[in-house]
Amino acid sequence: MLKLATGADLTVADFFTPWNQDALAANDQDLGSGGVLLLPDQPGARPHLTVAAGKNGTIYLIDRDDLGVYQRCGATCDDVVQVTPLGFPSFGMPAYFNARLYYQGAGDVLKAFELSNGLLSSSPVSQSTTPFSYPGSTPSVSANGSSNAIVWALELNAGTAVLHAYDALDLSRELYASTQVPADQLDGGVKFTVPTVANGKVYVGTQSSLNVFGLSTQATQASFALTVTKTGTGDGTVTSADGKIDCGTSCTASYPGGTTATLTATPSQGSVFGGWSGCDGVSGATCTVMLGSGSKSVTAVFNAQQGFTLTVSKGGTGTGTVTSSDGGISCGPTCATTSAAYGSGTLVTLTASASGGSTFGGWSGCDGVSGLTCTVTMNASRSVTATFNVQRFTLTVSKGGTGTGTVTSSDGGISCGATCAAPYDGGTLVTLTASASGGSTFGSWSGCDGVSGLTCTVTMNASRS
Incomplete structure (x- = not known):
């Protein structure tokens, strides 16, 4: 990687090359197969970051103000911000949206890495289920401002190409593939083609044509109602990111077909939020609803705050779920923290379950621990942490x-x-x-x-x- 200074002539101002460049070059695993992406300014001591990956399946997060040169920190050391395993060769570039990097190497699935406080998550926070053969893909992202984001990726097969669309918050949820509709079939793809998003449409070039994807006439004309119902012993409000729902008073709104609505629950003073039902996706107090083929209803539960609050957080490099035997706590794989109110003296039993590829590391903050189970007596507000680690x-x-x-x-x-x-x-x-x-x-x-x-x-x- 070179940083060039401009003047009368272009000159090299800084550079980076991996410490094991000789071995990488000898084994055709050089860094140069992938592109460089400049990231928006990040919090922390090194706000100006760039990212790159190559054939060795490693992501390098680099300070643009000091690229790190070669073996400056030792004979087996890269003096960069962070080195993160991608696991598969990269022949393209990542996409960036809302503090997430989307990478898809050759032979790999689409992966999302979280960028927080100037560092990448050590493992993907979300990934698709369909691996793409060589050369993988360079994805693109479409969104309505900061919401309703879709990741687009072009898969190359023998004689055909396939355009895939994924929910940017949950890559395991594929929204569309061009193979689903006979009229959307693509002919032979061209290596390193990037889906281009402009004016509400996605443009894909193939060996013989330019294909334009957008909302169908039927989806544009159809509209569906989203209805929010509140229940429970407490009170609160539910609002949508677009402002159409403020429940409160306005608990129903109409949306064009294909819209993803994002709802947020806020408990009133003296109440706690109890949970959602009817959502397509849930993360704490946030509910996402895809209005694809019909009207939908969701329910938000608010309960009167009685006694004390139990807060459950997850730590470690892995993922997993934490649930309580009474159902008040349900913290899924993408949940970082959740809470529920309990009466004074209540004995709460929590159970941890590691996701595939992770192991359970232990509890902290419990009154009693037995393997995957933690017990807490609610004589005051309490905080408990469950640690999950990537399997080694x-x-x-x-x-x-x-x-x-x-x-x-x-x-x-x-x-x-x-x-x-x-x-x-x-x-x-x-x-x-x-x-x-x-x-x-x-x-x-x-x-x-x-x-x-x-x-x-x-x-x-x-x-x-």
Whole structure:
């Protein structure tokens, strides 16, 4: 990565290259396959950030004011803001929207990484279910201001291309694919094509045509009613991000077909928010509703505040759910914190459940703990934290034969030599390099996913040897 100074001539003002550039180049894993994205200013000591990824499946978050040059912090160190595993080669660029980066590598699903306080989440906060073959995709985002965001990605198959649309808040929810409608079928795609969003439409170029996608006549003409009902022993208001609903007084509004409405519940003084029903997506006090094919009704529960508030938060690098036996607490995979009111003296039992690829790390703030279960007696307002961590696996290197030599990993975790085993996050791609000692020759590898000369690659989806 180069930063050029402008003047009478272009000159190199700064640069960055990975510490293991020689190994990356020798194994066709260079950084140059992916593009560079400049990010909006971020909070923290280094507000001016840029991001890039390449064939080695690693995301580099870099300070634009100090790119980090080469091996400045050591022979196996990149002096950048953050290095995050993507897991698959990148041949494009990410999209950025509302503090999220959307990446899709070759052979991988679409992934969203959260950007908070100038750092990326260590693992995706959301991902789709459909992997794209080479070259992956460079996604685009359409939105109505800061709401109703859709991520568009173009998939290339043999002889055809497919345009996919995903909910930007939940990539597991695919909203549309061009294969669903016969008239929307695309012909052969062109590598590295980016869906272009302009004037409420999405433009996609293929080998023989330019295709324009927009709302159908039927969807434009159709409108559907969204009705909000409030229930429970307390009171509060429900408002929509577009201002059409303020319930309160205005609890029904009409929306064009295809609209996603975002509702927020706010309890009145002396009440607590109890939960939603009827939503397509829920995050704490926020409810999202997709008005695709008919009118919908949602219910917000407000309860009179009695006794004390129990607040449940989640920590760690993984994901999971926390629920209470009475149903008052229900904190799903995307929920960071939630709360519920309980009468004085109530015994609350909480249960943690780790999501796939994560493990439960433990509780804090409980009166009693038994495995996944936490008990709290509500004699005061209480806070409890459940920790979930990304699942880790051990890579063990053994050396055989009559000679001697060393085996090292590109990240420095293995140096065998002395350190012949190391733990890695699930999905991490580890590159090992063998080096024969004087008087010895390197024979071969076994147990690798891929081998190129002295180099062995292993994807850590289980403990490996």
